[in-house]
Amino acid sequence: MLVAGVVVLAACSKPAPVAQEAADAAAGPAEHAPAVNVMNVRAVGMKFEGPTEVPSGWVTIRLENASGMAHFAVVERLPEGVTVARTQAEVAPPFQRGLDALNAGDPDAANAAFGQLPEWFGQVVFLGGPGLLSGGRTGETTVFLEPGNYMLECYVKTNGVFHSYSPEPGEFGMVHGFTVTEAVGGMPEPESNATLAVSTQGFQITSGDLNPGTNILKVEFADQQAYPNFVGHDVHVARLGDGVDPGKIAAWMDWRQKDGLQTPAPAVFVGGVNDMPAGSTAYLRLELEPGDYAFVAEVPSPDEQGLLLPFSVGP
Numbered sequence: 001m002l003v004a005g006v007v008v009l010a011a012c013s014k015p016a017p018v019a020q021e022a023a024d025a026a027a028g029p030a031e032h033a034p035a036v037n038v039m040n041v042r043a044v045g046m047k048f049e050g051p052t053e054v055p056s057g058w059v060t061i062r063l064e065n066a067s068g069m070a071h072f073a074v075v076e077r078l079p080e081g082v083t084v085a086r087t088q089a090e091v092a093p094p095f096q097r098g099l100d101a102l103n104a105g106d107p108d109a110a111n112a113a114f115g116q117l118p119e120w121f122g123q124v125v126f127l128g129g130p131g132l133l134s135g136g137r138t139g140e141t142t143v144f145l146e147p148g149n150y151m152l153e154c155y156v157k158t159n160g161v162f163h164s165y166s167p168e169p170g171e172f173g174m175v176h177g178f179t180v181t182e183a184v185g186g187m188p189e190p191e192s193n194a195t196l197a198v199s200t201q202g203f204q205i206t207s208g209d210l211n212p213g214t215n216i217l218k219v220e221f222a223d224q225q226a227y228p229n230f231v232g233h234d235v236h237v238a239r240l241g242d243g244v245d246p247g248k249i250a251a252w253m254d255w256r257q258k259d260g261l262q263t264p265a266p267a268v269f270v271g272g273v274n275d276m277p278a279g280s281t282a283y284l285r286l287e288l289e290p291g292d293y294a295f296v297a298e299v300p301s302p303d304e305q306g307l308l309l310p311f312s313v314g315p
């Protein structure tokens with residue numbers, strides 16, 4: 001195995017045109033399977049485990065949540081020269097200090113802490129990645145990644161501490177650095193059975209239907225903006241029913257609130273796509289049992305912005 005956790009089957013790529021017919025005749029069926037480019041990531045406790053190199057192009061990030069709590073894995077492209085260690089030293093502490101100040105009822109101290117974020121933080125590009133996923137579940141989100149330096153981050157909170165912040169000196173929080181290489185993965189853009197538009201106008205299913213079983217949802221970011229919680233709109237899928245209160249889910253989506261993004265989550269989350277720039281597209285694999293669900297964005301008061309949309313999957 002060249003790269004732990006990465007599977008690349010590129011048997012059909014770049015055929016020699018003249019020899020192709022003979023190659024087709026000689027090739028076994030396995031050689032005609034479409035190329036896949038999967039990055040296998042595990043969440044264990046409050047740590048990520050995964051490969052440190054991934055071929056470029058369409059990448060399916062498969063997140064296995066082997067812990068007992070909800071996590072996500074937002075993909076962040078780091079500016080030139082910025083290491084994961086630097087994000088831990090320069091970004092995680094101001095956010096944690098700001099959160100501590102908000103919890104203590106001191107918004108001025110919080111703003112002072114957020115004011116200490118480095119200038120380069122504004123150049124970090126958020127590029128989707130698996131959304132909220134409850135413990136014991138596995139989710140898949142497919143995004144297009146150019147070569148570069150990236151990290152995965154989970155900033156869900158436990159006991160008022162962001163998972164991406166480590167109170168232990170010298171230890172990293174829930175972040176995972178990886179390089180997207182110049183090597184091309186060759187995976188084709190996925191096919192989908194439904195499309196969800198995400199925008200400042202709210203969620204809208206613009207084509208197709210979600211059905212019991214396996215769905216591939218195309219998620220289109222029609223526009224994007226920064227919300228007061230510093231991130232853009234995105235989409236997560238929560239299971240409703242069994243006394244789950246959509247209002248509580250909406251209130252939980254703002255990390256600046258004491259109970260916001262705090263473990264335990266107020267519902268079972270079955271996956272999602274973290275925020276991406278305007279014009280971006282991602283694909284979300286959803287294994288759905290019949291029942292009631294909601295799309296919800298990780299922004300303040302998503303229910304007031306059309307960013308909490310209940311839907312049902314029929315038997």
Ligand SMILES: [Cu+2]
Pocket residue numbers: 046070071072154155156163174
């Ligand atoms: Cu987490």
